[in-house]
Amino acid sequence: MTPDTRDRGGPAQPLLIVENLTKHFPVRGGLLNRQVATVQAVDDISFSVKKGETLGIVGESGCGKSTTARLLMRLMEPDAGSVVFDGDQVGDRRGISVSDMRRQMQMVFQDSYSSLNPRMTMAESIAYAPRMHGLRRRDAYDRAENLLSRVGLNPRQYARRYPHELSGGQRQRVNIARALALEPRLVILDEAVAALDKSVEAQVLNLLSDLKESLSLTYLFISHDLNVVEYMSDRVMVMYLGRVVEAGPVDEIYRHPRHPYTRALFASKPTLDPDRRTTEMPLTGDPPNPINPPSGCRFRTRCAFAQPRCAETLPPLLAPFDRHADPTHLVACMIPEAQLLPMELTYA
Amino acid sequence: MPDGNVLPPVLQVEHLTVRFKRRNTDVAAVNGVDFSLRAGETLTILGESGSGKSVSLKALMGLLPSYAGVSGKVWLNGQEILGLPAAALAKLRGGAVSMIFQEPMAALDPVYMIGQQIAETIVQHEGCDNRTAMKRALGLLEQVKIPSAERRLKNFPHEMSGGMRQRAMIALALACKPSVLLADEPTTALDVTVQIQILLLLRQLQAELGMAIVFVTHDVGAAAEISDRIAVMYAGRFVETGTARQVMRHAMHPYTQGLLSSTVHGGMRGRALETIPGSPPNLAELPPGCAFGPRCRYAVDACRHGDIPVITTATGAMARCVRVRDMVEV
Numbered sequence: 001m002t003p004d005t006r007d008r009g010g011p012a013q014p015l016l017i018v019e020n021l022t023k024h025f026p027v028r029g030g031l032l033n034r035q036v037a038t039v040q041a042v043d044d045i046s047f048s049v050k051k052g053e054t055l056g057i058v059g060e061s062g063c064g065k066s067t068t069a070r071l072l073m074r075l076m077e078p079d080a081g082s083v084v085f086d087g088d089q090v091g092d093r094r095g096i097s098v099s100d101m102r103r104q105m106q107m108v109f110q111d112s113y114s115s116l117n118p119r120m121t122m123a124e125s126i127a128y129a130p131r132m133h134g135l136r137r138r139d140a141y142d143r144a145e146n147l148l149s150r151v152g153l154n155p156r157q158y159a160r161r162y163p164h165e166l167s168g169g170q171r172q173r174v175n176i177a178r179a180l181a182l183e184p185r186l187v188i189l190d191e192a193v194a195a196l197d198k199s200v201e202a203q204v205l206n207l208l209s210d211l212k213e214s215l216s217l218t219y220l221f222i223s224h225d226l227n228v229v230e231y232m233s234d235r236v237m238v239m240y241l242g243r244v245v246e247a248g249p250v251d252e253i254y255r256h257p258r259h260p261y262t263r264a265l266f267a268s269k270p271t272l273d274p275d276r277r278t279t280e281m282p283l284t285g286d287p288p289n290p291i292n293p294p295s296g297c298r299f300r301t302r303c304a305f306a307q308p309r310c311a312e313t314l315p316p317l318l319a320p321f322d323r324h325a326d327p328t329h330l331v332a333c334m335i336p337e338a339q340l341l342p343m344e345l346t347y348a
Numbered sequence: 349m350p351d352g353n354v355l356p357p358v359l360q361v362e363h364l365t366v367r368f369k370r371r372n373t374d375v376a377a378v379n380g381v382d383f384s385l386r387a388g389e390t391l392t393i394l395g396e397s398g399s400g401k402s403v404s405l406k407a408l409m410g411l412l413p414s415y416a417g418v419s420g421k422v423w424l425n426g427q428e429i430l431g432l433p434a435a436a437l438a439k440l441r442g443g444a445v446s447m448i449f450q451e452p453m454a455a456l457d458p459v460y461m462i463g464q465q466i467a468e469t470i471v472q473h474e475g476c477d478n479r480t481a482m483k484r485a486l487g488l489l490e491q492v493k494i495p496s497a498e499r500r501l502k503n504f505p506h507e508m509s510g511g512m513r514q515r516a517m518i519a520l521a522l523a524c525k526p527s528v529l530l531a532d533e534p535t536t537a538l539d540v541t542v543q544i545q546i547l548l549l550l551r552q553l554q555a556e557l558g559m560a561i562v563f564v565t566h567d568v569g570a571a572a573e574i575s576d577r578i579a580v581m582y583a584g585r586f587v588e589t590g591t592a593r594q595v596m597r598h599a600m601h602p603y604t605q606g607l608l609s610s611t612v613h614g615g616m617r618g619r620a621l622e623t624i625p626g627s628p629p630n631l632a633e634l635p636p637g638c639a640f641g642p643r644c645r646y647a648v649d650a651c652r653h654g655d656i657p658v659i660t661t662a663t664g665a666m667a668r669c670v671r672v673r674d675m676v677e678v
Contacts, residue, residue: 170627197397198568198607198611199607199624205612224540225612227611228612230612254614264541268540268543272568272613278547285509286539
């Protein structure tokens with residue numbers, strides 16, 4: 001394969017480095033519409049995505065995973081933090097501009113219908129961005145047809161159709177084709193398969209794996225579905241109420257989860273085995289409201305291991321206490337007992 | 349049917365059919381569904397969108413619009429209920445049979461407090477005074493494990509979290525001790541940690557109250573957690589039924605097999621997923637013969653016309669498929 005001329009930093013340079021990314025939304029109300037509270041949607045998160053890998057982000061609703069995606073795409077301005085794309089700071093005078101970054105970073109959303117213009121045919125939708133970026137009409141449409149067949153839709157049959165004439169799975173394929181139209185290097189998939197039926201979901205997941213391979217893409221795969229994230233990702237980041245609680249290689253996270261929240265999350269997963277049903281609730285209650293979240297560790301209100309000091313300081317994301325643990329595994333928990341694996345716990 | 353010393357079914361459905369006829373279209377949403385359900389039993393109807401699972405439930409409750417053509421027979425506690433006059437049906441709904449939904453906000457009235465809504469149902473069906481009904485409402489909120497229930501009685505639905513609202517809706521549905529609870533995707537919109545709580549709650553309530561549950565879902569995981577029996581629905585028909593174990597472990601119908609193998613679960617990394625090609629058929633133009641035929645890799649000529657035979661095994665599992673005998677020991 002010919003080397004990508006856009007690859008500026010070389011293979012060792014992470015494609016994306018995010019540092020201290022923060023977004024707080026003010027909640028206004030009362031007399032004079034003053035700010036009465038803040039939603040800490042994304043609070044001081046840092047991570048990186050290596051070239052060619054898939055980073056999975058899991059978490060429940062309100063954990064900030066979609067806000068993170070929107071901040072990366074600059075669909076909203078972050079309050080603080082920096083994003084470095086292949087060595088270039090995004091939005092910096094000496095770095096890369098937001099529009100240049102967007103040419104290399106594209107996004108696929110959950111709702112396949114509302115993310116397509118109902119008055120544009122499939123070919124028009126896909127060709128739109130390349131034309132805006134200066135490609136000739138003829139070439140843009142050629143590219144659109146080419147992409148349609150790449151995502152498994154016969155262009156002669158589908159190029160002139162409108163969104164309402166397609167099924168959900170077909171529409172999501174078109175959305176993927178559109179995201180690929182500018183030949184991006186990073187694709188953010190924000191719950192891209194969540195609305196699809198299982199048999200269609202599997203088709204789209206296979207398609208995504210094939211495309212990643214053939215186009216050497218890097219994915220940021222956001223989902224609430226633990227099984228799908230395990231299947232797709234090389235590394236996984238677990239979020240809870242706007243913060244990263246645990247991150248590491250997929251096998252480490254799924255086989256040796258260290259944060260009490262991650263463990264509860266995995267224990268909540270249906271077993272798919274009628275003979276080994278879940279008998280105890282891993283967690284009680286709902287995630288707390290992200291408006292004015294608990295002080296210190298945000299999970300402490302639902303955590304069985306919580307101690308007074310958990311309320312005082314925010315736990316930093318560090319290597320586990322266990323000396324034998326994989327050093328690339330990071331966990332935001334200050335209580336050594338809480339990090340013990342369930343098996344070690346029974347021996348303790 | 350099994351031995352005679354068991355209880356008679358609380359709900360029996362025979363050849364339930366629903367068609368939506370409009371000027372130019374004739375959508376066959378449900379094409380002959382049969383099942384029976386005993387007290388304390390959970391039947392899960394598992395199917396993808398458009399398979400007719402929710403429409404079947406709504407037909408049982410008499411909740412479909414007037415242009416829907418519903419036929420077949422439905423007995424609730426021995427009484428035939430399909431085609432009952434509206435007033436008699438209204439008496440049954442929320443009484444002997446009640447329903448919970450995916451979206452609790454659509455089932456709860458936003459301008460009344462939770463306690464009032466539950467009490468109103470009890471007063472309506474049992475004619476007791478408001479004070480007793482309120483006391484019962486408190487007991488119900490405690491039963492569905494809503495913390496500080498006393499205070500929550502005075503909450504409006506929007507003041508509660510998603511999981512809490514789902515619990516409140518379950519309390520409302522159980523207010524008059526129904527013998528059948530119809531559950532239409534009640535865990536689909538919930539986060540995993542809350543979903544498992546609701547599934548466990550339903551199982552526990554069923555053990556305490558002994559109602560039968562018809563649980564509709566597209567989620568194989570939820571089905572495995574809650575069902576005694578699973579019925580897999582495709583294009584308006586049950587294509588396979590059996591105990592949860594039979595269906596999850598020894599699926600006979602190619603559609604069930606495809607559905608299970610395309611459901612991602614742990615330890616599948618690095619392998620391509622086995623998928624079902626194509627997409628579900630248009631219910632207005634169902635193919636002749638087996639509706640799954642055009643997507644089925646085992647399809648033969650016999651699948652493309654006529655009625656598809658129902659094969660029942662010695663253990664009571666059923667599959668609607670021409671090829672079952674060729675593929676598994678029956």
